[in-house]
Amino acid sequence: MDFTFSEEQVMLRDAVLKLMEGISPPEVVRQLDRDQEYPYALYDEWVKHGLIQLPFPPEYGGLDGSVFDMAIVAEALARTSFDLFTAFSCSIFCGLTVLRHGTPAQREEWLPPLLEGRIRMSVAMSEPDAGSDLSAIRTVAVRDGDEWILNGRKIWATGAGARDNFLNVYARTGAEEDYRKGLSLFIVPNDAPGVELRKLDMLGRRSVGTYEILFDNVRVPHAHLVGGENHGWECLKSGLQFERVTSAAGYCGAARSVVDMAVQYARERRQFGAALIDHQAIGHMLADMKTEMEAASLMMWHAAWQLAQSGDALGAVSMAKLFGSETYVKLANMGMQVMGAFGYSMEYDMQRHYRDARSVTIGAGTSQMQRNLIAHLLKTDRM
Numbered sequence: 001m002d003f004t005f006s007e008e009q010v011m012l013r014d015a016v017l018k019l020m021e022g023i024s025p026p027e028v029v030r031q032l033d034r035d036q037e038y039p040y041a042l043y044d045e046w047v048k049h050g051l052i053q054l055p056f057p058p059e060y061g062g063l064d065g066s067v068f069d070m071a072i073v074a075e076a077l078a079r080t081s082f083d084l085f086t087a088f089s090c091s092i093f094c095g096l097t098v099l100r101h102g103t104p105a106q107r108e109e110w111l112p113p114l115l116e117g118r119i120r121m122s123v124a125m126s127e128p129d130a131g132s133d134l135s136a137i138r139t140v141a142v143r144d145g146d147e148w149i150l151n152g153r154k155i156w157a158t159g160a161g162a163r164d165n166f167l168n169v170y171a172r173t174g175a176e177e178d179y180r181k182g183l184s185l186f187i188v189p190n191d192a193p194g195v196e197l198r199k200l201d202m203l204g205r206r207s208v209g210t211y212e213i214l215f216d217n218v219r220v221p222h223a224h225l226v227g228g229e230n231h232g233w234e235c236l237k238s239g240l241q242f243e244r245v246t247s248a249a250g251y252c253g254a255a256r257s258v259v260d261m262a263v264q265y266a267r268e269r270r271q272f273g274a275a276l277i278d279h280q281a282i283g284h285m286l287a288d289m290k291t292e293m294e295a296a297s298l299m300m301w302h303a304a305w306q307l308a309q310s311g312d313a314l315g316a317v318s319m320a321k322l323f324g325s326e327t328y329v330k331l332a333n334m335g336m337q338v339m340g341a342f343g344y345s346m347e348y349d350m351q352r353h354y355r356d357a358r359s360v361t362i363g364a365g366t367s368q369m370q371r372n373l374i375a376h377l378l379k380t381d382r383m
Helices: 007-023 026-035 040-048 067-078 082-101 104-115 232-238 240-268 280-310 314-339 350-357 367-379
Strands: 120-124 140-144 147-158 165-172 183-189 195-199 210-221
Touching (some): 007 040, 007 067, 026 082, 026 350, 040 082, 067 082, 067 240, 067 280, 082 104, 082 350, 104 120, 140 165, 147 165, 147 183, 183 210, 232 240, 240 280, 240 314, 314 350, 314 367
Antiparallel strands (some): 140 147, 147 210, 165 183
16 A cells, blocks of 8 residues: 555645644644634635635535545644644534535535535534433434424533534434434534533633533424434444544644654753753653654554545544544653653643643544444454
C-alpha cells in the first residue's frame, strides 16, 4: 500500500496549514479558549475555502472529496487546536448523515445551506445515564398528527449552542427492549420553543463548547424525521467509521503539534550549560514522543486508506481511534514534563493540549468500547 499524497493532496494540506496559520495564530486560539467563544470567523473561512464542502457530492455544492482527503484536512486543522477542529467535524458528520439517510426533500432543505455556511449542525445523543449504553436513552418523541412531541435531556453535546445550529437529536420512538429498533433521528433548531441550552464549565475544549440540552414539549415537524421512524440506529451506525478515522486524524495532528512544541522548547532551553535536548533523560523522552506520534499517524493513514478502498475498515479504524487518542493524551502529559513550569503556565499552549487531550479517550467512542470492539472482531475472526 502507498500512502504517498498526490500533488493535489499536498496542495490541499499546505493550503489548510497556511490558512490556519494566517487566521488562527496562537494568540487568537488562546483568546478563544480563554473567553470560551465559538470560532465563527474561522468557520466562515472554512466555508469560503471549500473545506466544509469537501466530502459532499457536487449536486449539493460539494467537492466530492474522499475519506483520505478528509483525514488530510482533519490532521492539518487539529495541528492548531483539536477543540477548533470539532466545530468543523460536527457539521460535516451530521450533514453526511442527512446525505445518506435523508429524503430528497430533506437533502435539498439542509445540505445547500449547510455547505454555504448559513447553518451549522451538531449531535445530541448522550444523556446523564446514557453514554456508551444507548439502550439507556430516555429522551422520547411521541407522534401527534404531522408533528412529534419531544421531551428529555441531553448532555455533553459539542457545539450545540452555536448560532444557526440544528441539533441532530436521537430519541426513543419504539419499544424499549431493543434500542436498535426503537431510536429515531430528528433535526431540531437549537432555538425552537421548548429547547433550553446550558453551556457546561469543562476542563478543556472550551471554545466550541459542551452543552446540556433540555427538551420540554418541543414540537418537531414529521418532515424533520430523518431515516424513517425507528431507524435512528442505522443513521448512527452508518457514519461511525468515517467519524472515527477523521477524529483519529485530528488526534494525530494535535499530537504532532505537541511534539513539535516540546522539541522546539528543548532545543532553546538551556540547563547546566547545555540545551535541554542534549540531556539524555529529555532526549529519550522526545525520541519516544516522536516515535509514538509517527506510529499513531501510520495507523490512521492505513485505516483511512483501507476505508477509502473498501468502504469497511472497522478493525483498522477502531485501532487507529484507540491508539491515536491514547497517544495524544500520553504525549500531552510528556510535553508538560519536558516544558516544566512553562508548560503549566496559561501563557503557553502545552497546557491547552493537556486539557483538550483528556477528552479524546472518552468522546466518539471510549477507549474501553474500542477495546471491546477489537476483542469481538478477534473472537469472531474478522481481523
